[in-house]
Amino acid sequence: MNEPTGPTEEQEPMYLLAAYRTYRGTYVKVCVVALVVVIGFSFIMPYTYKSGTTIMPPEQKTGAGGLSSLMQAAPISIGLGGAESNRGSLLFAEILRSRTLLLGVADTLKLRETPFFNDMNDEELVKDLDSRIAVDTRKTGTISVDVQISTGWFPFGDKTTLAAKTAADVANACRVVLDRLNREKTVTQARRSRQYIERVIASNRALIDSLQAVQEKFQKENxxxxxxxxxxxxxxxxxxxxxxxxxxxxxxxxxxxxxxxxxxxxxxxxxxxxxxxxxxxxxxxxxxxxxxxxxxxxxxxxxxxxxxxxxxxxxxxxxxxxxxxxTQRMQELIQEAKDTPTVVELDAAVVPLKRASPSRVLMAALTLLLVTMGFAAWVPLSAVLRSRKATV
CATH class of the missing domain: 1.10.287 (Helix Hairpins)
Structure with missing residues (x-):
């Protein structure tokens, strides 16, 4: 048996270059086929559309008294404006992730009637919505709410238009439902505070009447x-x-x-x-x-x-x-009847004109990169195996 002979160290670079040239046509064909397959796949895979809104809590007015404000942790201002704003933002972020808000968004938009959420019970709907909504709080006190809606496989017809519109509608509905929940909470708390104050006033008036009677009797007797x-x-x-x-x-x-x-x-x-x-x-x-x-x-x-x-x-x-x-009772009555926004809208969500994914350019670039890396590894290995086979 002859000793296996292969390229020497001096011949190895030229040998690999010749091997690459030999498979150049194959490389081009594989790239074309891979690109056709990937690009074709991108036409039938789910399209994802992303839309977002930016909100922030209203500015807290210092010096506004009221029993309800004393009973709340958030509205109490102690001179730390930044901390106060961040605390309000964190509270809003928690509400935006709550089950109550997500179900409120679903009921407001009737999401169960859309093809993206049909045949879902409440638990599945809340879980699915929560995975599609991203809430981010910033140091400035602003909150960004980003919503992603996917079309599902074979995004043909009006699926893309409906998905883009639903993404914007869900983002805006998050703000609307958040504002509604905050108003309901404020009104409920003001009503409870007013009712409590009225009970204290009634009890205090009874004590005043009793003290006045005692004073009158004391004055007459003495x-x-x-x-x-x-x-x-x-x-x-x-x-x-x-x-x-x-x-x-x-x-x-x-x-x-x-x-x-x-x-x-x-x-x-x-x-x-x-x-x-x-x-x-x-x-x-x-x-x-x-x-x-x-x-x-x-x-x-x-x-x-x-x-x-x-x-x-x-x-x-x-x-x-x-x-x-x-005085406190009148303030709670005003708070109970007040109809001012509790959420400041900085940027409303708009219907996206372009999909967030898939990106065909990125998919094509990754495909070419993977094919090239595979080709670069396969050609030397193939040459070595062929050389060993020839010397056997």
């Missing part, structure tokens, strides 16, 4: 109309009587130095002093005459003042709370 003014009048009266009493006692002391105790001047001054002392004692006990219905004993003033002040304090607190609750 002869109080306006405590500060009454105290001022009583003190002034006591000061006046006390001053007259001091003057009379001083005159009596001076007269007693010059006259006998049984003298007419001394007796008159003594009677005057006794009368003034009696009046002063009556002032201290709450009035100069028995028919005085608005004088208060001075010894009772501290306790009465404390009790009356506490009553007034409790009543004022309840009245201020009631005024605040009425």
């Amino acid at each position: 002869k109080i109309i306006a405590l500060d003014e009454q105290m001022m009048a009583i003190v002034q009266n006591a000061v006046m009587v006390g001053t007259e009493l001091a003057k009379a006692e001083l005159e009596l002391a001076m007269v007693q130095q010059d006259f006998q105790p049984s003298s007419q001047q001394t007796i008159l001054l003594q009677r005057k002093v006794e009368a003034l002392r009696t009046q002063y004692d009556k002032v201290q006990r709450g009035g100069l005459v028995q028919t005085d219905g608005f004088s208060i004993p001075l010894e009772n003033v501290p306790a009465l003042t404390r009790t009356y002040t506490n009553l007034l304090r409790d009543l004022k607190i309840k009245e201020q709370l009631n005024a605040y609750l009425e």
Whole structure:
């Protein structure tokens, strides 16, 4: 048996080049056939159309009070505008992926009547829609919603037009349903807050009525109309009587130095002093005459003042709370009746004019690349096998 002889190291490049030239015609034929097959396949494979919309949450207005805003985590502004916007965007993104929104989109567009979603139950429809919708949140707070709809095999007739239109309709419907769900949530929350506030107002009004009744009873029992003014009048009266009493006692002391105790001047001054002392004692006990219905004993003033002040304090607190609750109630009524968009539309989805896939140029390029790589590997291997066979 002869020793196998093959190309030397110096001859190997020329040998491979000659082999490539030998199969050049075969390479061209394979490329043409492969391209024809791939391009032909691209005409019957599913066409995919992509359309998208860009939205963002509305700008949060600081300083807008309201019980519903206090009960929500998202609308509370703490001075971090970027974080607030991103939190709203993340919330919107979660809603866009929710089952409720996807079923709302299907019902709005009647997708079950289209050839792309017919004969699907709710679970299959939600799963299929979720796989077709891509939601992306950005640092700026905007949200992009991209929808891809495929025609299925043999995309002939109006399948391509319907798929392109459905992609745009689904993207826009996501925004519409998201806005509707947000409004329903806002209205529902405002209604619940208003109803809660109304219950608190009713309870607070009952407490106000009770405190007013207690105050009225206290005023009648203790002869109080306006405590500060009454105290001022009583003190002034006591000061006046006390001053007259001091003057009379001083005159009596001076007269007693010059006259006998049984003298007419001394007796008159003594009677005057006794009368003034009696009046002063009556002032201290709450009035100069028995028919005085608005004088208060001075010894009772501290306790009465404390009790009356506490009553007034409790009543004022309840009245201020009631005024605040009425303001909040009006805000919730406005929020409940407000019909403003909750989603800002930046770019509406439009019907795509070109398919997203398949790309025939890309398919042709990949086909040529694969054929070339296969040819580059097969020619040397074929030459080696042929050389070994010839030397056997």
